[in-house]
Amino acid sequence: MSVHRLAGLAAFALLLGLSAPAAAQTGGASEGIVVYNAQHESLGREWTDAFTKATGIPVTMRQGGDMQLANQLIAEGAASPADVFLTENSPAMTLADSAGLFAPVDKATLDQVPAAFRPSDGRWIGIAAxxxxxxxxxxxxxxxxxxxxxxxxxxxxxxxxxxxxxxxxxxxxxxxxxxxxxxxxxxxxxxxxxxxxxxxxxxxxxxxxxxxxxxxxxxxxxxxxxxxxxxxxxxxxxxxxxxxxxxxxxxxxVSLSGGGVLKSSQHPKEAQALLAFITGKAGQDILKNGTSYEYAVGKDAASNPKLVPLSDLQAPTIDPSRLxxxxxxxxxxxxxxx
Amino acid sequence: MTLLTIDGLGKSYGHTTALDDVSLRVEAGRRTAVVGPSGSGKTTLLRLVAGFEAPDAGRIELDGTIMADGPAHVPAHRRGIGIVAQDGALFPHLSVAENIGFGIPRGTPDRETQIAGLIDMVELDRAMLERRPHQLSGGQQQRVALARALGRKPRLILLDEPFSALDTGLRENMRKAVARVLQAAGITAILVTHDQTEALSFADQVAVLRGGRLVQTGAPRTLYLQPRDRETALFLGDAVLLPAHARDGHADCALGAVPIRAERQGRVEIMLRPEQIRIVPADEDGTGRVVDIEFGGAVCTVTVALEGTSLPPVAIRTSSLAPPALGDRVRLDIDGAAHVLDADGADRPPAP
Amino acid sequence: MRHDDGSFASLPPVDGLAATGAMLRAPRLPALLARHPLVHLAAALVALASLVPLGFVVATTWEVGWDTVRELVFRPRVGELLVNTALLEATSVPISIVVAVALAWLIERTDLPFARLWSWLAVAPLAVPAFVHSYAWISLAPGMHGLWSATFVSVIAYFPFLYLPVAATLRRLDPAIEDAAASLGLGPWRVFFRAILPQLRIAICGGSLLIGLHLLSEYGLYVMIRFDTFATAIVDQFQSAYNSPAANMLGGVLIVCCLLLIALEALLRGGERYARVGAGAARPATRRALGRWRLPALILPAALALLTLGVPLWTLARWIVLGGIAIWPAEVLVTFAQTMALALAGGALATLAAAPMAWLSVRAPGRVQRVLEACHYYVGSLPGVVVALALVSLTVRYFLPLYQTYATLLAAYVLLFLPRAMVGLHASIAQAPVELERAAQALGRTPAQAVRQVTLRLAAPGVAASLALVALGITNELTATLMLAPNGVETLSTRFWSLTSEIDYVAAAPYAVMMVALSLPLTLLLHAQSTRVAGQ
The missing domain is CATH 3.40.190.10 (Periplasmic binding protein-like II)
Structure with a gap:
C-alpha cells in the first residue's frame, strides 16, 4: 500500500471516527450534558438513554470509580467539563460537597425523595440504595x-x-x-x-x-x-x-447512591432535569424493572418485588453526610x- | 603405517548419491588432499570421517579402531579428530586464549603453558591471546582455529577448505605455514579443497573426487603428468589434448611425432601440459600460425592455430621476453613425453 | 502488547551509512548540527517531550518533599509490591527463557516434524492481548490467582518475545561452530551449553528485557488473575484518589524498576558483538536427528500451542456461541470504528514524530544524536499507567485546555509507541542511502525532488510498517486509554475491560475477537520479517 493511500485512509478514518464523539461533545455545548458516572455503567446507560429519549437532551458519560471521579472533580475545579455527578455510595458525594463543588438541587426534585435519603444541606440527592x-x-x-x-x-x-x-x-x-x-x-x-x-x-x-x-x-x-x-x-x-x-x-x-449538579456546570437547567428524571417515577421505575436490582428511593417508588423490602432490613440510621x-x-x- | 582406512564408503541424501564406493588409505604423518569440483562429495567425505554424519555403507578405520561400519558410528566428539573449517569457526563469545583452550580440559596442570605453546606454534603473537575473534584478520583466525584443533593432540586433522576465504597472497603464505606446523607436529592431515594448485602443492598424496567417486589417487606429480582421463587432466591444470596414432613409443599427431611412454598402438588421445611445449619460429617447417598474443607480465599467452587440422587453436604460456609476432609461422617442440590418456578418452572420434 | 519491537530497538545505528559525514575531514559536532538544523530541532523537541514523564515524577518528588516521599515510598505496601514484582520477574523470565530456547532449538535445529507450522504457531500468541489470555484462563479455571498463576499466564502471553530473537539467532548461527566444538571432544549436551547457548546471549538478553518491561507495565492480566503489581496498585490509587501523591510516588518507584531492568540488561549483554567471523558463506545448518525422540519431542510445541492458542480460541468460541447474535449490537461497530480512527491517527502521528530522529540516526549519526535517540527509546519502555498519570496531572494543573482531549491521548500514544515507529523507519531509511539521492540530483532533480522521488519511495514500506505496528499497540492499549480518553470515547480494549470488570464475559467476547482479528495479520508480518532478516 502506498504512503498516499495510507495517509488518505488515516485522514478519512480520523474524520469519521473522531468527529462522532466530538460532535456529541461540541454539539453538547448548546444542549447536551456531561455526566461523570461512578454508578454501574449499565444502570447509568439505562437512565441516560431513557432521559435522552424523554427530553431530547444528549448525554455523554465518563465512567470511573466513586473516589476517582470525586477527586478528579476536585482537581478539575471550576474548569470541569462535568455537569452531573452520579455515585454508587455517599462518601464520594460528601467529599465533592465539602469541596464546595455542588449547586443546590431543585426544591421540586428534593421533594421527590424522603428526607432520610438525602443530606440536610440539599446539595445532592439520593438516587438509589x-x-x-x-x-x-x-x-x-x-x-x-x-x-x-x-x-x-x-x-x-x-x-x-x-x-x-x-x-x-x-x-x-x-x-x-x-x-x-x-x-x-x-x-x-x-x-x-x-x-x-x-x-x-x-x-x-x-x-x-x-x-x-x-x-x-x-x-x-x-x-x-x-x-x-x-x-x-x-x-x-x-x-x-x-x-x-x-x-x-x-x-x-444500607448505602445511598447519590447525584448532584456541579456548580461549574454550563447547563444547569439540563443537569437539574436529569436529577429530576432519575429521582422521578420514570427513573425509579428503571430500578424496579431494569437489570440493576438496586433499591428505589423515591417517595412512593417501589423496588423490584424480588428484593427483600428495604423496610425489613433493620438498617442502622446514619446521616449520609457524616460518612x-x-x-x-x-x-x-x-x-x-x- | 596406515592411519586411516576408508573402505567402500557410500552416502546418499534422498535420491542424490553424494559418495559412492569410496576407498582411500592415508599414511600416518602424511598430508593428503582430496580435491574435486563443488558437488563432488568432498565435504560429505570429510563429514563422514569427522563423524558428523554416519555413512550408509562402508567402513572407516582409524588407527586400527573402527569408527564407522555402515550406519553404526562413533560420534565426532569421541573420535579425536581435529577439524579446521573454512572460516575458522571460532567461538565468537570467547577470547583467542579461550578458543585455543576450548578442547583442553579445565584443570589440566599446564593448561596456560600449553595454550601459549600452541599460539607460538601457529606463529602468532602471544599478545593476541586476549583478543576476540572479530578483532583478528582472516589469516589470524585460521591460525587460531588450527591451534585450537592441535590443542587436543589429534591423530588426524581435517582441513575443510581453510584457505579459500583468504586473499591470494595470504593463501600461499598460510598454506606453507600450515604445512610447516603439521610437519613439525607430525600430524596426519587431510585437506579438502576445490583448488588444484593448493592440493598439488600441499599434499603428499592427492585424491581426485568427482561425482561422488574417487577417480584417481596418487602423488601430486604423478597425477598431474599422468591423469587417468581428460576430465582429471583438465581439472588439475591446463592441458593440450590431441588425437593421435600411437606406434612403437611414438604418437603421430598435429604436432608431428611425439614420444610416449605407453605401450599402445593405434588411435589414442594424448595430453601435453602447456609448459612442455616450446614455440620455435619456423617459417619453413612450421606446424602452425600465431593467431593471438596476450601480454600478461612475466609470461604471455600465445595462441597457435595448428595447420592442416580442424582442432581448436592451442594456447601456450611462454616467456614474455621474446614472444613471436602475430601471424608468425611457428613450430611446437615438445619436452619429455606425452601422456596417453586411458581408453575412454581415446574412444572419441579422431580428427580427420 | 507493546515493546515487541525492542528486539530491533537495540540495533546499533548503521555506521556505514554516515554518508553525509564522508566529506574531506571529520566534521566537528557543531558543523554536523548546523547541517540539518531543522531536523535536529524537531528530533530534540520529540526527545524533550519523551522526558516529560520522568521529569514529572522528579518534579513531584521534589515538590512534596522528602518527608512525604518517605511516608509514601517506605511503607509495607510498597515493600509487598516490590517483592511481588521481583518474584514475578524471577519466575516468569527464566521460565520463558527455557521454554523459548527449547522450542526454538527444536524448531530450528532438529528434524522435528512440521517445523514450519510450529514456528508460526509459536509467534501467533502475540496476536492475543495479554489480558485476553488471562480472561481465557479464568473463564476456564475461575480459581486461578496469585504468583504462580500470574507467572503461568505471563509466560504464555509473552514467551514469543523471546522465541522470535532466539529462533532468528539459531537460524543464522554458523553450524561449523557446533562441528568444531564436537571435534574438540564435546558431547551433544555440552556442545549446546558451551557453544550454542553463549551465542544466544544477546538474543536472550534482549528478549528478556522486553518481557521484563511488559511484566512491569501490564495491568489487565494481573487484575484478572488477582496479583498485585505496581501497575495495578497505581490504578487502584488512581481510582481511590485520582492523581494523588501516593500514585505518583508508586509511579516513581516503577520508573526506577524499569531503568534498573534496562541497566541490568546492558550489564549482562556486555559490549560485545557476536558477529559471525570470517567471510565465507555459511553452510545451511544440518538439522540434528532426534531419532526415537522425534515423536515425544512433539509434545512441547503441541502443548504450548494448546495452552497459548487453544485455550483462548476455545474460550472465545464458547462465549461467542453462548452469546449468539445478541452480543453484537451496533455499538460494537462504533467502538471498532473509533478504535481504528484512534489507532491510525496515533500511528500516523508517532511515525511523523519518529521520522526526524530515524533520519538523523541513519544519515548523521554521532554522539549527540545517540543521546537523542536513547530518549526516543527509553520512553517506550515506560508503563502506560506512568505516562498517563503524568499527562493527566500536567494537563489538569497547567494545560487545562488540553485536558481530556484527543491531543493528550494521542500524545500519550506517540510517547508510548515511539520505539515501534523508529524501528520501521530506521530500517527503511537505511534502505535508501544518500548516494541514490545524489544520483538523482546528478540526473537533474532538485534536492526536494530527489527526496520525494527516491528516498520517500524507498522508505514507504517502512513507513507503512511503523504505522501498522503503532496502530496495533494502540488497539490493545488499556491503561493510558482508560485514564486519558476524552469523555465518551472508548476503544475495543477499554470496552472489553469494563465488560469483564462486571464479569459479563459473554458480552466482552466480541471485543476480544476483534482485537485478535486485528492483531493477527501484524503478528504474522512480524514473523515473516524476522525470518527474512535472518536471510531465509
Missing amino acids: RATVFAYDKTKLSEDKLPKSIMDLADPAWKGRWGAAPAGADFQAIVSAMLDMKGEEATLAWLKALKANALPYKGNSIAMKAVNVGEIEGAIIYHYYWFGDQAKTGENSNNVALHYFRHQDPGAF NSRKVTEMMTAAGLI
Missing part, C-alpha cells in the same frame, strides 16, 4: 453457622474463610458506617483483622464468584450482584445465598489494605 450482605456458599455454611454481626468476622476462627473487595468504594462506604457507629479504635482493630483473615478481591462480583466456586465460604458485598447474576445465567451465583445481618448491625448498612471517606482511606492505608 443498596444493602450490605454476607454472600455465602450454601453448600458449606448452614444458617446457624453464619456470623451474627459483621464484627464477628474479625474472629480468628474466620481466618482464610471470607473475602471482600477492600480497594473498592462500596466496601469503604461500609467501613465508614462502621466508623460512625463503633468509633475509630474498634474499626481499626476490625480492619487489621480483615487484613489478617480475609482474602482481598478486585471487585464485588469477583468476590461473589470466588464464593460460588468454593474458594472462600463467604464475602461482604452488596445485595444486587447476586440478583443480577441470578437474572442472567446464575453461572456465578448458583451456589451462593445471601445473609442479611439486620438488627441495626453495621453490617446491615468520612478521607478518614477511612487513612485507616485502611494504616492497616496495610491499600
Whole structure:
C-alpha cells in the first residue's frame, strides 16, 4: 500500500471516527450534558438513554470509580467539563460537597425523595440504595453457622474463610458506617483483622464468584450482584445465598447512591432535569424493572418485588453526610489494605 | 603405517548419491588432499570421517579402531579428530586464549603453558591471546582455529577448505605455514579443497573426487603428468589434448611425432601440459600460425592455430621476453613425453 | 502488547551509512548540527517531550518533599509490591527463557516434524492481548490467582518475545561452530551449553528485557488473575484518589524498576558483538536427528500451542456461541470504528514524530544524536499507567485546555509507541542511502525532488510498517486509554475491560475477537520479517 493511500485512509478514518464523539461533545455545548458516572455503567446507560429519549437532551458519560471521579472533580475545579455527578455510595458525594463543588438541587426534585435519603444541606440527592450482605456458599455454611454481626468476622476462627473487595468504594462506604457507629479504635482493630483473615478481591462480583466456586465460604458485598447474576445465567451465583445481618448491625448498612449538579456546570437547567428524571417515577421505575436490582428511593417508588423490602432490613440510621471517606482511606492505608 | 582406512564408503541424501564406493588409505604423518569440483562429495567425505554424519555403507578405520561400519558410528566428539573449517569457526563469545583452550580440559596442570605453546606454534603473537575473534584478520583466525584443533593432540586433522576465504597472497603464505606446523607436529592431515594448485602443492598424496567417486589417487606429480582421463587432466591444470596414432613409443599427431611412454598402438588421445611445449619460429617447417598474443607480465599467452587440422587453436604460456609476432609461422617442440590418456578418452572420434 | 519491537530497538545505528559525514575531514559536532538544523530541532523537541514523564515524577518528588516521599515510598505496601514484582520477574523470565530456547532449538535445529507450522504457531500468541489470555484462563479455571498463576499466564502471553530473537539467532548461527566444538571432544549436551547457548546471549538478553518491561507495565492480566503489581496498585490509587501523591510516588518507584531492568540488561549483554567471523558463506545448518525422540519431542510445541492458542480460541468460541447474535449490537461497530480512527491517527502521528530522529540516526549519526535517540527509546519502555498519570496531572494543573482531549491521548500514544515507529523507519531509511539521492540530483532533480522521488519511495514500506505496528499497540492499549480518553470515547480494549470488570464475559467476547482479528495479520508480518532478516 502506498504512503498516499495510507495517509488518505488515516485522514478519512480520523474524520469519521473522531468527529462522532466530538460532535456529541461540541454539539453538547448548546444542549447536551456531561455526566461523570461512578454508578454501574449499565444502570447509568439505562437512565441516560431513557432521559435522552424523554427530553431530547444528549448525554455523554465518563465512567470511573466513586473516589476517582470525586477527586478528579476536585482537581478539575471550576474548569470541569462535568455537569452531573452520579455515585454508587455517599462518601464520594460528601467529599465533592465539602469541596464546595455542588449547586443546590431543585426544591421540586428534593421533594421527590424522603428526607432520610438525602443530606440536610440539599446539595445532592439520593438516587438509589443498596444493602450490605454476607454472600455465602450454601453448600458449606448452614444458617446457624453464619456470623451474627459483621464484627464477628474479625474472629480468628474466620481466618482464610471470607473475602471482600477492600480497594473498592462500596466496601469503604461500609467501613465508614462502621466508623460512625463503633468509633475509630474498634474499626481499626476490625480492619487489621480483615487484613489478617480475609482474602482481598478486585471487585464485588469477583468476590461473589470466588464464593460460588468454593474458594472462600463467604464475602461482604452488596445485595444486587447476586440478583443480577441470578437474572442472567446464575453461572456465578448458583451456589451462593445471601445473609442479611439486620438488627441495626453495621453490617446491615444500607448505602445511598447519590447525584448532584456541579456548580461549574454550563447547563444547569439540563443537569437539574436529569436529577429530576432519575429521582422521578420514570427513573425509579428503571430500578424496579431494569437489570440493576438496586433499591428505589423515591417517595412512593417501589423496588423490584424480588428484593427483600428495604423496610425489613433493620438498617442502622446514619446521616449520609457524616460518612468520612478521607478518614477511612487513612485507616485502611494504616492497616496495610491499600 | 596406515592411519586411516576408508573402505567402500557410500552416502546418499534422498535420491542424490553424494559418495559412492569410496576407498582411500592415508599414511600416518602424511598430508593428503582430496580435491574435486563443488558437488563432488568432498565435504560429505570429510563429514563422514569427522563423524558428523554416519555413512550408509562402508567402513572407516582409524588407527586400527573402527569408527564407522555402515550406519553404526562413533560420534565426532569421541573420535579425536581435529577439524579446521573454512572460516575458522571460532567461538565468537570467547577470547583467542579461550578458543585455543576450548578442547583442553579445565584443570589440566599446564593448561596456560600449553595454550601459549600452541599460539607460538601457529606463529602468532602471544599478545593476541586476549583478543576476540572479530578483532583478528582472516589469516589470524585460521591460525587460531588450527591451534585450537592441535590443542587436543589429534591423530588426524581435517582441513575443510581453510584457505579459500583468504586473499591470494595470504593463501600461499598460510598454506606453507600450515604445512610447516603439521610437519613439525607430525600430524596426519587431510585437506579438502576445490583448488588444484593448493592440493598439488600441499599434499603428499592427492585424491581426485568427482561425482561422488574417487577417480584417481596418487602423488601430486604423478597425477598431474599422468591423469587417468581428460576430465582429471583438465581439472588439475591446463592441458593440450590431441588425437593421435600411437606406434612403437611414438604418437603421430598435429604436432608431428611425439614420444610416449605407453605401450599402445593405434588411435589414442594424448595430453601435453602447456609448459612442455616450446614455440620455435619456423617459417619453413612450421606446424602452425600465431593467431593471438596476450601480454600478461612475466609470461604471455600465445595462441597457435595448428595447420592442416580442424582442432581448436592451442594456447601456450611462454616467456614474455621474446614472444613471436602475430601471424608468425611457428613450430611446437615438445619436452619429455606425452601422456596417453586411458581408453575412454581415446574412444572419441579422431580428427580427420 | 507493546515493546515487541525492542528486539530491533537495540540495533546499533548503521555506521556505514554516515554518508553525509564522508566529506574531506571529520566534521566537528557543531558543523554536523548546523547541517540539518531543522531536523535536529524537531528530533530534540520529540526527545524533550519523551522526558516529560520522568521529569514529572522528579518534579513531584521534589515538590512534596522528602518527608512525604518517605511516608509514601517506605511503607509495607510498597515493600509487598516490590517483592511481588521481583518474584514475578524471577519466575516468569527464566521460565520463558527455557521454554523459548527449547522450542526454538527444536524448531530450528532438529528434524522435528512440521517445523514450519510450529514456528508460526509459536509467534501467533502475540496476536492475543495479554489480558485476553488471562480472561481465557479464568473463564476456564475461575480459581486461578496469585504468583504462580500470574507467572503461568505471563509466560504464555509473552514467551514469543523471546522465541522470535532466539529462533532468528539459531537460524543464522554458523553450524561449523557446533562441528568444531564436537571435534574438540564435546558431547551433544555440552556442545549446546558451551557453544550454542553463549551465542544466544544477546538474543536472550534482549528478549528478556522486553518481557521484563511488559511484566512491569501490564495491568489487565494481573487484575484478572488477582496479583498485585505496581501497575495495578497505581490504578487502584488512581481510582481511590485520582492523581494523588501516593500514585505518583508508586509511579516513581516503577520508573526506577524499569531503568534498573534496562541497566541490568546492558550489564549482562556486555559490549560485545557476536558477529559471525570470517567471510565465507555459511553452510545451511544440518538439522540434528532426534531419532526415537522425534515423536515425544512433539509434545512441547503441541502443548504450548494448546495452552497459548487453544485455550483462548476455545474460550472465545464458547462465549461467542453462548452469546449468539445478541452480543453484537451496533455499538460494537462504533467502538471498532473509533478504535481504528484512534489507532491510525496515533500511528500516523508517532511515525511523523519518529521520522526526524530515524533520519538523523541513519544519515548523521554521532554522539549527540545517540543521546537523542536513547530518549526516543527509553520512553517506550515506560508503563502506560506512568505516562498517563503524568499527562493527566500536567494537563489538569497547567494545560487545562488540553485536558481530556484527543491531543493528550494521542500524545500519550506517540510517547508510548515511539520505539515501534523508529524501528520501521530506521530500517527503511537505511534502505535508501544518500548516494541514490545524489544520483538523482546528478540526473537533474532538485534536492526536494530527489527526496520525494527516491528516498520517500524507498522508505514507504517502512513507513507503512511503523504505522501498522503503532496502530496495533494502540488497539490493545488499556491503561493510558482508560485514564486519558476524552469523555465518551472508548476503544475495543477499554470496552472489553469494563465488560469483564462486571464479569459479563459473554458480552466482552466480541471485543476480544476483534482485537485478535486485528492483531493477527501484524503478528504474522512480524514473523515473516524476522525470518527474512535472518536471510531465509
